[in-house]
Amino acid sequence: MKKIQMVDLKGQYESIKDTVNASIQEVLDNTAYINGPQVHKFQKDLEEYLDVKHVIPCANGTDALQIAMMGLGLQPGDEVITADFTFAATVEVIALLQLTPVLVDVDTDTFNISVEAIKKAITPKTKAIVPVHLFGQAANMEEILELAKEYNLYVIEDNAQAIGANYKFANGSKKKAGVIGHVASTSFFPSKNLGAYGDGGAIFTNDDALAHTLRGIVNHGMYVRYHHDVVGVNSRLDSVQAAVLNVKLPHLDAYNKARQEAANKYSMAFAGHAKIVTPVVKGDADSHVFHQYTLRILDADRDGLMQHLLDKGIPCAIYYPIPLHSQKAYLDARYKEEDFPVTNQLVKEVLSLPMHTELDDEQIAFITESVIEFLNK
Numbered sequence: 564m565k566k567i568q569m570v571d572l573k574g575q576y577e578s579i580k581d582t583v584n585a586s587i588q589e590v591l592d593n594t595a596y597i598n599g600p601q602v603h604k605f606q607k608d609l610e611e612y613l614d615v616k617h618v619i620p621c622a623n624g625t626d627a628l629q630i631a632m633m634g635l636g637l638q639p640g641d642e643v644i645t646a647d648f649t650f651a652a653t654v655e656v657i658a659l660l661q662l663t664p665v666l667v668d669v670d671t672d673t674f675n676i677s678v679e680a681i682k683k684a685i686t687p688k689t690k691a692i693v694p695v696h697l698f699g700q701a702a703n704m705e706e707i708l709e710l711a712k713e714y715n716l717y718v719i720e721d722n723a724q725a726i727g728a729n730y731k732f733a734n735g736s737k738k739k740a741g742v743i744g745h746v747a748s749t750s751f752f753p754s755k756n757l758g759a760y761g762d763g764g765a766i767f768t769n770d771d772a773l774a775h776t777l778r779g780i781v782n783h784g785m786y787v788r789y790h791h792d793v794v795g796v797n798s799r800l801d802s803v804q805a806a807v808l809n810v811k812l813p814h815l816d817a818y819n820k821a822r823q824e825a826a827n828k829y830s831m832a833f834a835g836h837a838k839i840v841t842p843v844v845k846g847d848a849d850s851h852v853f854h855q856y857t858l859r860i861l862d863a864d865r866d867g868l869m870q871h872l873l874d875k876g877i878p879c880a881i882y883y884p885i886p887l888h889s890q891k892a893y894l895d896a897r898y899k900e901e902d903f904p905v906t907n908q909l910v911k912e913v914l915s916l917p918m919h920t921e922l923d924d925e926q927i928a929f930i931t932e933s934v935i936e937f938l939n940k
């Protein structure tokens with residue numbers, strides 16, 4: 564059996580090596596390292612893939628979120644509601660801009676931000692909601708958009724984990740995750756579903772005026788060369804990363820399909836097991852792109868299971884082990900433990916198994932048998 568990886572970047576590279584190498588070589592040959600033709604091509608192709616008017620490439624997914632919030636003109640003291648159960652980048656940029664993060668609980672089934680919890684957290688100071696499409700599946704965007712409309716709030720999608728996922732509305736229509744709210748951010752960190760070979764990120768929006776503002780912010784607040792109209796940042800996708808992404812974007816649907824197939828095999832093997840809750844997919848099969856395949860382990864020694872798997876050479880991880888509201892950097896006297904029953908429970912139950920485009924049946928069988936072996940002991 565091939566050695567099992569949490570994310571098999573090498574295996575995937577081997578399958579596209581010649582094209583990637585040629586694409587990178589082109590950048591080296593034409594030396595347009597910054598804002599080269601590769602970056603423009605990637606921007607256009609991603610706009611077409613997502614069916615969105617504007618993609619603004621930038622340096623990473625954290626910058627993308629920060630720049631989106633800057634572009635919306637959010638001011639210090641404005642409250643921004645986001646999920647307690649996510650990667651810290653989301654809350655970090657809110658705090659960095661001196662906005663007030665308001666963390667709320669998530670839903671047990673999807674792990675995504677709870678609409679009920681958002682409702683309870685809205686105050687006259689609330690200006691935006693940041694749903695995180697966690698582990699590859701969009702949050703409940705339809706109800707979030709309704710709330711946003713009612714209270715006049717911006718919706719900023721953190722789409723770092725769900726690029727390519729479809730979101731299905733009640734009327735059956737579909738949109739790609741990341742083009743549903745006012746603006747969205749994504750990340751091309753190597754392990755993400757559309758990963759570069761270094762850092763990268765992008766912002767998406769259908770709003771022409773906002774797109775113009777964002778294009779200036781990523782470039783030192785410049786709209787006319789050496790005229791700085793607003794305080795900006797330096798955040799660019801470099802041409803070498805765009806050259807890699809140009810090769811990978813046409814494969815994204817196939818990559819996501821491979822993840823979905825691996826997820827199905829895992830879930831079939833675990834079906835009906837009393838101690839395992841497999842991921843819940845809302846909508847159709849194309850609505851979850853399995854950035855992570857995350858189980859809930861009930862009434863069992865989750866940490867013991869993790870050690871058992873590691874001992875057998877099966878990488879696995881806990882995303883995320885500590886709720887954001889309990890992190891030292893984000894403590895706030897307003898938070899009460901009873902406001903976060905789901906997150907507080909999930910951090911004790913979740914376990915993410917290896918998930919990538921190169922998993923084979925032998926590996927999946929070994930992983931699922933090893934999980935069940937421990938839980939049936």
Ligand SMILES: *Cc1c(COP(=O)(O)O)cnc(C)c1O
Nearest residue numbers: 623624625650652723750751752
């Ligand atoms: C990866 C990730 C980010 C940050 O992306 P970087 O490119 O690493 O800055 C933000 N939010 C979520 C949910 C992520 O998973």
